[in-house]
Amino acid sequence: MIDRTNPVPVQTGSPVFAFTLNGEPVAVTAPPSRRLLDVLRHDLLLTGTKIGCEIGRCGACMVLLDGKPVNACLTMLYQVEGRRVTTIEGIAGGKDALHGVQRAFLEEGGYQCGYCTPGMIVSAAALLAERPDPTDEEIIEALSGNLCRCTGYGGILRAVRRAAAIGREADG
Amino acid sequence: MAMKEQAPGRCPEVWRPRDAAEACRLKTAFGPDGVFTAGGTLLRTQWESGSAAMPGTLIDLTAIPGLAGIRADEGQLVIGPLVKLSELMRTEAVATAFPLLAEAVRRIGAPSVRNLATIGGNVASAVGDALPALLVHEAELLWHTGGRTETTALEDWLADPGRAQGVRLLTGIRLKRTDAEAPGGPPGRIVGAYRKLGRREAFTPSLVTIAVLGRLSEDGTLTGVRMAAGGGSAVPMRLRAAETVLEGARVTPDALVRVSEAVLAEYRPASDAFAGAEYRRTAAANLIAAEWLRLAGAGREGDGR
Numbered sequence: 001m002i003d004r005t006n007p008v009p010v011q012t013g014s015p016v017f018a019f020t021l022n023g024e025p026v027a028v029t030a031p032p033s034r035r036l037l038d039v040l041r042h043d044l045l046l047t048g049t050k051i052g053c054e055i056g057r058c059g060a061c062m063v064l065l066d067g068k069p070v071n072a073c074l075t076m077l078y079q080v081e082g083r084r085v086t087t088i089e090g091i092a093g094g095k096d097a098l099h100g101v102q103r104a105f106l107e108e109g110g111y112q113c114g115y116c117t118p119g120m121i122v123s124a125a126a127l128l129a130e131r132p133d134p135t136d137e138e139i140i141e142a143l144s145g146n147l148c149r150c151t152g153y154g155g156i157l158r159a160v161r162r163a164a165a166i167g168r169e170a171d172g
Numbered sequence: 173m174a175m176k177e178q179a180p181g182r183c184p185e186v187w188r189p190r191d192a193a194e195a196c197r198l199k200t201a202f203g204p205d206g207v208f209t210a211g212g213t214l215l216r217t218q219w220e221s222g223s224a225a226m227p228g229t230l231i232d233l234t235a236i237p238g239l240a241g242i243r244a245d246e247g248q249l250v251i252g253p254l255v256k257l258s259e260l261m262r263t264e265a266v267a268t269a270f271p272l273l274a275e276a277v278r279r280i281g282a283p284s285v286r287n288l289a290t291i292g293g294n295v296a297s298a299v300g301d302a303l304p305a306l307l308v309h310e311a312e313l314l315w316h317t318g319g320r321t322e323t324t325a326l327e328d329w330l331a332d333p334g335r336a337q338g339v340r341l342l343t344g345i346r347l348k349r350t351d352a353e354a355p356g357g358p359p360g361r362i363v364g365a366y367r368k369l370g371r372r373e374a375f376t377p378s379l380v381t382i383a384v385l386g387r388l389s390e391d392g393t394l395t396g397v398r399m400a401a402g403g404g405s406a407v408p409m410r411l412r413a414a415e416t417v418l419e420g421a422r423v424t425p426d427a428l429v430r431v432s433e434a435v436l437a438e439y440r441p442a443s444d445a446f447a448g449a450e451y452r453r454t455a456a457a458n459l460i461a462a463e464w465l466r467l468a469g470a471g472r473e474g475d476g477r
């Protein structure tokens with residue numbers, strides 16, 4: 001094993017972390033262990049990512065890291081260095097655009113108070129990117145880390161099924 | 173409700189060693205104030221609940237080459253500690269040769285947690301839900317201890333995880349393929365099951381986890397019987413006395429009664445605010461007996477499960 005004697009401290013002076021956020025390069029100066037949730041909401045003023053339980057259980061802060069859903073409350077800034085972060089603000093890929101999942105949530109009434117909705121949409125979009133035509137079982141599994149405490153899951157399930165159908169129409 | 177911007181107090185600094193020896197040197201230098209960090213999901217839970225203080229330094233393991241990835245050779249599999257749970261459960265070689273491990277991992281957290289959490293963090297915590305499955309698959313742990321490398325049977329390490337002195341970095345989890353275990357051994361099918369019991373059906377911390385594994389012959393005799401239980405804050409263990417009851421035996425009602433009595437006698441979980449030790453022991457005994465009954469029944473009907 002190589003015996004290096006100069007380990008790299010990630011934090012020296014005021015560290016800058018570069019990553020891709022919603023398709024754009026960003027550089028953030030903050031402590032390396034700052035939560036991605038705080039970086040997004042407080043430092044970058046992207047408040048679509050919600051604060052809920054802060055222990056990875058509710059899914060309100062779901063974002064995509066290299067296309068895969070992760071909880072922003074569990075993720076630290078240094079862990080996203082050089083990687084691709086997508087938030088609800090960037091999920092549709094354009095300012096006024098709507099992702100198929102967003103359209104479907106509107107059409108099917110997949111929300112009531114709306115607080116869990118960004119997280120739900122991020123998880124559902126990740127599922128459909130990987131499995132465009134999921135079974136109900138796969139939808140339930142993909143949303144198992146997202147809690148809703150008001151509208152119930154019926155409308156949400158309908159919305160994801162509808163989003164899959166929108167995807168099929170767009171493809172075919 | 174008070175709003176907090178960051179966990180109170182500290183914002184740890186992060187060091188990123190480039191090899192295992194360097195990670196161990198850093199840990200030695202920082203002492204208790206430096207903490208090995210993989211996915212950080214369990215650590216975050218501990219910081220937020222107050223069961224551990226945020227340390228001054230995180231020693232991030234993710235830049236160390238060779239700790240990620242799964243290597244298969246000569247009938248064995250070496251799983252790198254940095255392999256994410258989501259990757260592990262989707263790996264063909266794991267799902268086919270070690271289905272109980274794949275099943276256990278599928279029941280941990282939710283997809284987003286499994287995208288961050290590593291198998292090494294689950295094992296090193298000594299209470300992870302993957303452990304009962306790894307115990308019945310007789311996993312070995314590979315460690316880097318500063319100057320040396322070391323291999324320990326998972327069962328031995330779990331008997332007293334705090335005992336080993338000094339700095340230890342987990343560098344691999346080695347599994348021998350079940351089907352390679354007894355070449356020319358007794359005929360029969362490998363049967364096994366993993367069950368997790370929580371307070372909800374899904375995405376829930378475990379109260380009890382059990383794993384059973386064995387070889388079921390045509391005439392219903394079991395050999396190579398292995399059983400393990402854990403869950404919650406209990407450090408998982410092999411249930412050797414219960415194994416003896418079924419070794420070379422058939423799954424009869426009488427044998428099942430004796431198996432559950434053996435589990436009740438040897439499994440020693442602790443109580444917490446959600447479930448008493450009595451409940452956990454009884455649930456473990458019942459789950460184990462029920463799984464053997466199902467596995468033996470399925471064998472007789474020739475059902476391939």
Ligand SMILES: Cc1cc2nc3c(=O)[nH]c(=O)nc-3n(C[C@H](O)[C@H](O)[C@H](O)COP(=O)(O)OP(=O)(O)OC[C@H]3O[C@@H](n4cnc5c(N)ncnc54)[C@H](O)[C@@H]3O)c2cc1C
Pocket residue numbers: 055056057074207208209210211212213214215216217233253257279280281282285288289290291292293294295296297299300301302340341342343376377378
């Ligand atoms: C919402 C949520 C749900 C969860 N559900 C479950 C569940 O159902 N079942 C379950 O078992 N767990 C669960 N966990 C706990 C945790 O996610 C898992 O145990 C996970 O596998 C830990 O991996 P990690 O990489 O995040 O570990 P980390 O948090 O990085 O580390 C965990 C511990 O292991 C040590 N460590 C890590 N890697 C090494 C190494 N290579 N060598 C030596 N020490 C090391 C660390 O120092 C630390 O003490 C859950 C966590 C959350 C936040």
